[in-house]
Amino acid sequence: MKRLPAALVLILSGTAALAVDFRWPLGYGQGTLEANIENSVGSTFSIYCPAGSEDKTPGMFISVTRIKPQVKETITAQIIIDGKNHPFLLDGSQFKAEGRQNQQDFRQLVMALATAKQKSFVVEFPKYQTQETFSLLDVRKTLGTAKKTIIRECDDGM
Secondary structure, three states: OOOOOHHHHHHHHOOOOOOEOOEOOEEEEOOEEEEEEEOOOOOEEEEEEOOOOOOOOOEEEEEOOOOOOOOOOEEEEEEEEOOEEEEEEEEOOEEEOOOHHHHHHHHHHHHHHHOOOOOEEEEEEHHHOEEEEEEOOOHHHHHOOOOOOOOHHHHHHO
């Protein structure tokens, strides 16, 4: 059976964004807007906004091929963009921007990604002594800037 190119699957399905060619695609499915990036080893980094849901709390998923967190395990992720550290506590592989400080930190992360000057960013996991590098190709176009970010529709939930 011949596989369709990922970009064509995205167009045909109209659902979740698939990370294609190490670029940031934007997708929408089941009321959630999401932007994803995949690196060369298959790890993924996703920003989401469930604008079409009752709970509009945005967040992110970081899935690393070398790390298999336990259910409800808290993991520190340090996201390094243009030399600046953005630390987050993940519940397994997910971060939800719940609470005033988390909301502010998450907005700053989205803006830092969208306005980054370098070609990639790094996510460090101190507990596991490992890190992953992800491309920033097309991130500005996908995440948006100023008041037109991917999470703007979730600001009511924040």
